[in-house]
Amino acid sequence: MVTLVTNTEPRRRNRRGEGGKLRDEIIAAAVALLDEGGDERAVTLRSVARKAGIAAPSIYAHFADQPSIMLAVVRREMDALTATLREAGDNAEPDARARLFAVCNAYLDFAELHPQRYRIMFGGLWTPSVEDTSITDADLDSLGAEAFGLLVDVLGACVEEGIAHGSDDLFGDAVALWLGLHGLAHQRAVVRKMPGPADVGDRLIKALAHLK
Amino acid sequence: MVTLVTNTEPRRRNRRGEGGKLRDEIIAAAVALLDEGGDERAVTLRSVARKAGIAAPSIYAHFADQPSIMLAVVRREMDALTATLREAGDNAEPDARARLFAVCNAYLDFAELHPQRYRIMFGGLWTPSVEDTSITDADLDSLGAEAFGLLVDVLGACVEEGIAHGSDDLFGDAVALWLGLHGLAHQRAVVRKMPGPADVGDRLIKALAHLK
DNA sequence: TCTTAGACTTACGGGCGTTAGCTTATGTCC
DNA sequence: GGACATAAGCTAACGCCCGTAAGTCTAAGA
Incomplete structure (x- = not known):
């Protein structure tokens, strides 16, 4: 599939003081490239620039590197x-x-709806090359912390309401639950057709949340 | 980290009839590049050739493309x-x-011992670009089938021996168990330091195998 | 009118996959 | 043991895309 970019409209320059808008457009362009089904190799500095309708060097005003x-x-x-x-x-x-x-289920749906995004988020492709880039370890830590917190909350509520056999380690239980979800989500994001029963998601949740 | 390749020994040509040996050396070179910690982008046709100590076009005698x-x-x-x-x-x-x-645990250890290999095996990076390559869907299906069969066997044995609450769907249970293992294995392969309890692997196994 | 933010053009060097054609060992046969 | 056929691998070169540096233009707003 060859997607030829024909940006007829040459894109209007942003008004003064609104130069930061381009930053969001660049991110959106990168996401769009992912959504088109290409893997992360399709998201180059130049391809992002083409998608955003700008010249490649214009990106450097907003990002240090790819x-x-x-x-x-x-x-x-x-x-x-x-x-x-x-x-x-x-x-x-x-x-x-x-x-x-x-x-x-919302978590699982997200991965199925946006497989390439999910792969980028959790696939770790970009982590190994960190050494030569402007990205620091601090940037990477605490990236999914907020979303994970939501999982801890709902699982904790189940234990409190007595519908789940909670251990003494809620955090550890939530990690295990997330790992199961992640396994399924990642597989769905990666593979065309997942084998196995349709309700495998529910099975995972029930088993890992220790629902009674 | 810049790894300069200085292959002093220029590599002896294989004997007649043993040209196929190079095929294995090429694969080994690709694996070696992965093990050095680079991501899959580091495994190019040319880098593999360098690692194997041969000229890049020599690969075409054994592989259709990268x-x-x-x-x-x-x-x-x-x-x-x-x-x-x-x-x-x-x-x-x-x-x-x-x-x-x-x-x-052997499964989990494999991922921890060879994180880059695991990512290539299950990361699905190479699948989207299949359209333009010599790889067919048939090549991809049934790739991990044999290993998965082993999991089905040991889980089935647990049900038979009565130490696990088996459902009526052994295959589905095995898929769920594998997904949990995969979630942990993948995360260990991707991330520097996994948060969560040390025994999270055992917890996943116990919960997903429905051990009594 | 003039400043300057918000871009653009041009260009460099390098790595990539792949094609075309050449070289050189190796084993065979007289 | 020397000629020769050929397997095994090499050199050179093509066009493409990449990231990035240096310098330039231009329209928005005071």
Whole structure:
């Protein structure tokens, strides 16, 4: 599939003081490239610039290098994921079990809906090359912390309401639950067709949350 | 880290009829590049050739293109993983529980010992670009089938021995168990330091195998 | 009108995959 | 033991895309 870019409209320059808008457009362009199904190799500095309708060097006003574009993409999508999970939890029936399933399924749906984004967020492709880039370890730590906190909350609520056999280590239980979700989410993001039963997600949640 | 290749010995040409040996050396060179910690972008046709001590075009005698080198790497490592799991199962105490843990932990250890290989095997990086390569869907299906079969066996043995609450769907249960293992294995392969309790692996196994 | 933010053009050097054609050992046969 | 056929691998070169540096233009707003 060859996607030829024909940006007819040459793009209007941003007004004074609004130069920062381009930063968001660059991130959006990178995400768009991912959504087109290409892997991360398709997201080069130049391809992002083409997609955004700007000249490649114009990116340097907003990002130090190509990996820091990726970091910004991950940050944006992590925030989007967090918002999605929070919304799912809030919109669910108020009982803890319903909220747990709502949040977990929202997580799985995110990966299925945006497989390439999910792979970038958790695939760790960009981490090894950190040494030569402007990205620091501090940038990477605490990236998914907020979303994970939501999972801890809903799982904790299940234990409190007595519908889950909680151990003395809520955090550890939540990590185990997340790892299971991540295994399925990642596999769905990577593979065309997952083998196995359709309700494997529910099975994972039930087993790992120790639901009674 | 810049690894300058200084192949003093210019490499002896293979004897007649042994030209196929180079094929294995190419695969080994690709794996070596992965083990050095670079991501898959470091495994180019030319870098593999350098590592193997040959000229880049010499690869074409054995592989149609660069992605098919990767496919060969995945095949080799899948076989290695299968052998590792089988050995772990055979060397364990004969009871089903011990064998289950031995196989599962061997799986997790493989990912921790060879993180880059694991990422290539299950990271799905090379799949999206399949369209333009010599790799077919048939190549991809049934890649981990043998290793997965081992997991089905040890889990089935647990159900038979009555130490696990088996459902009526052994295959589905095994998929769920594998997904949990994969989640942890992948995360260990991707991240420098996994947060969470040290025994999270055992917790996953116990919960997903429904051990009594 | 003039400053300057917000871009652009041009260009460099380098790595990549791949093609075309050449070299050189190796084993065979007289 | 020497000629020769050929397997095994090499050199050179192509066009492409990449990241990035240096310098330039231009429209917005005071």
